[in-house]
Amino acid sequence: MRQTQKLFKVAFRNVSRNVKRTMLTALAVFIGIGVVISVRGLLNGLQGGIKDQVTKGALGDIQVHHADFETTTEMMPLDLNMKLDAKLVKLIKSHPEVREVTGRIVFGGVISDTSREKTTPYFGVAVDVDTVFKVIPLLKDNITKGAMPKKNDALEIVITEQLARTLNLKIGDDVAIQARTEPGSVNAFDFKIVGIFELKLATASKRMIYMPLHTAQKLLDMPQKVTEIVLDIKKLEHSRIVAASLQKTLTAAGYKVKVDPWEEVATLYSSIMGLQNMIFGIVSGVLFILVLTGVINTMLMTVYERVREIGTMMAMGVKRGKVVLMFLFESLSIAAIGSLFGLILGITVVEILHQTGIHFQFPGTQSVIVVRPQVTAVFIILSVVVAMLGALLAATYPAYRASQLRPAEAIRSS
Amino acid sequence: MTPKRYATLIGLLLLLVAAPLAAAPTPNEILKKVDDVLAPEKVTLKVAMMTHRSNGVEKTYKMMIYKRDTDLVRIEFIYPPVENGRKILRKGDDMWMQMKTLKRPIRIAAKDNFMGGDFNNADVLRLNLARDYDATITSQTADAWQLDLKAKNRSVTYDRAKLWVNKSGFILTKAQYYTLSGKMLRQLELTDIKSFNGHRRPSKMMMRNTISRKTWSVMTMLDMQVGKTLPASMYRPASLSR
Structure with missing residues (x-):
């Protein structure tokens, strides 16, 4: 030695x-x-x-969709939806790694400006204003003017800066939003613009609008239904494991859904x-x-x-x-x-x-x-x-x- | 022969020559007649529309259609009650829709689906075959023509169409609508000829989506009053809000 x-x-x-x-x-x-x-x-x-x-600014950590939903397609038919009731929320939240759950609807249609003379297509995301910031907190920072509507049944929307420019809109303006309802009819409501947000991701639609969930459910004639459930989990690194175990739990409970970690949704990134x-x-x-x-x-x-x-x-x-x-x-x-x-x-x-x-x-x-x-x-x-x-x-x-x-x-x- | 007799003979000869000419209208005259049968210049129609969706759901709407001149059409929904207050107006190339949830009418596109069914807005609101298309007769039998239609300009919804028209009464029995590339988009079948106060026309129009094949829509004429329509002031967008 x-x-x-x-x-x-x-x-x-x-x-x-x-x-x-x-x-x-x-x-x-x-x-x-x-x-x-x-x-x-x-x-x-x-x-x-x-x-x-x-994840924290747009898509969430994990997304749950109807089993036939293609996450890589920008917009899917509204009939690929899920009923988001207290029972389902409770079941998802029972997973120890899941912190918060929020429902959304992704839909489309055309938006008319105040004069009703100019119209342009939009990409709509209906969000539960009570829970959305718990799951997607960075969204709050992306809103550069105004704020998210306070009530889920408000006739108010938040639009992208690009959309505001295209239609020459500002906060307080009235717009009409047309959409095809889930049963297939055509519906339209008047909305007031209460916020303008900046897109941080190049993959997000430049014509995006955020609408309160209950209003959208009325506009689209799909009460209580959502097209995606977005989750916030404790550790982002565990997204794949948590998604897989949630998939098992939900399938076992009889839900025909597909659970995807953010990596599978934002495949580009x-x-x-x-x-x-x-x-x-x-x-x-x-x-x-x-x-x-x-x-x-x-x-x-x-x-x-x-x-x-x-x-x-x-x-x-x-x-x-x-x-x-x-x-x-x-x-x-x-x-x-x-x-x-x-x-x-x-x-x-x-x-x-x-x-x-x-x-x-x-x-x-x-x-x-x-x-x-x-x-x-x-x-x-x-x-x-x-x-x-x-x-x-x-x-x-x-x-x-x-x-x-x-x-x-x-x-x-x- | 006396000159008088000559004149009679010439007259008879002229008739012989002219009779077949009169009996063979030009393709565009046929289109005009078809327009007149389906959508006369002044008319009030009561129509029921059933839409069959790909998921098997069927929905029925009832509406009043008021047409005035060639390019003024106003539709008011009367059923189901929730659609009360929905009005659609066409004025020239522009179309508007008004609903109870809107303060002012919004513009709608001619090529959009009418109430989410298989007819598009133009199919219902813009039936001006003679104005929108150039026609040629491709074949004919003793009692029917088959016509090929080409759109006069790009603003027309379908670039090409094929029509089957009964010679007696210029009744359209079938229409196929194609894209410029020749792909069939829709097929319209017109059946159940009825007389509405002496005006004969098919009372059932079934539009099939030939691309998805799972959806179709049927329009049934419940009533038709030729010559009756609304005053001109009712064809302004602002009139929809009242």
Whole structure:
């Protein structure tokens, strides 16, 4: 044991023998670790921002639809609906991970301006004004003027800025909304505009309107019915698991419904994130290999430089295994120095960016979200562990070469 | 022969030549006659419409249709009671709808479904075949014509149509409506010829959706009074709100 400690000391001293080269190799590890942590942090922040806007600002964490509903289609027929009564709400809420439930209707029709001369199609979302902000809290921030109607039976709507521009509308204006009812007839009500909201997602319809749920149920002649039930769950990361278990519960209770996590509804965003993660993985992998090549190179050079030394050590009775161990220690120390500083760099960059926040314009929209980079402790530990293991791996061949030297020849070599 | 006799002979000859000419109206004259049978210039109609949806639900509406001149039509719903107050107006190319829930009428599109059924608004409110289409006779039998129709301009709902018209009384028995690409959209069958105060016309019109095939709508003429209509002031959008 004491010998091993000594070996470690020797190894560490060896590291400081060629400071420039050690620094250079450690620098590679430092940059590698620093970049990987910073980029992951940035990606986490960006993806977190997108996830937040998608789930807490528009779609909710999990959606429940009629079994025949296609979530990838913008609008489905109204007869693919569900009766949302207290019993169903209670059943969904009985899941320990579900925090809040709200019903919506997605529908369409045409909206006429105040003069009734201009009409344009709209994409309607009827929301339960009592619960919608509990499930989709960020929606509140997206309303730039006015507010959501206070009562579920109010003849009031909130429209997008784009729709307001198209029809030259402002808060307080009267509009007429036409829609095809669920039984198939044509209905129309007068509404007052009480709010204007900004779209944060490029995939959302630019002609969206929000309408109180009971009013929409009257307009569409579908009392108590909704086309989607939107859930807020405790941990967004569990969306797929919770959706699957809710699917079982509801099917067992006789409901013909389909439960989808947000990833299945916002397929565009989830696949973009999947792609980002894949590219990040490839880049990290390449970086890892490059850094390791540097380490291998340094260690091989060290071995060749010290052939005579190794020979002498072995002649003095140091076992081959110990020689291997010494070089592994040396490589490990270089990686440790690099990792430590890389860690500090990465965490500092992420922390500074997290504090200041990056203003990120959503592609295809005018809206800006503040991205706050962050990394998990698990990721940091993992990246350091991977770097250390890599350094060990990189040193095995040079160390093995060193251990296979014949002392007599080694001492003689110049 | 005396000149008088000559004149009589020439007259008879002329008649012989002219008689077949008179009996063979031009395709566009046929369209005009078909229009006159189905929708005379001044008419009041009481109509029931049943719509059959793809989910099997059937709904019945009753309405009064008042037509004046070629392009003024006003419809007032009388059944079911919940539809009381729903009025639709066509003036030229424009259409409006008024309901109890609206302060002022809203514009509706000619190509939209009429009350969500298989007729579109133009089918009900804009029956001016002679004005909207150019016709050619593709075939004829002793008692019927078959006509091919091409829309005169793009604002017409259907780009092409085929009509089957009975020679006696210019009664339309069947119509098929096509897109420009030649895809059939709707098929109209007209049956149950009835005489309304001496005016003979089919009293049942069934419109089938030939694309979804699961839906159809039937219009039944309950009453028809030719020559009776509303005063011109009732064909202004503002009159709907009263």
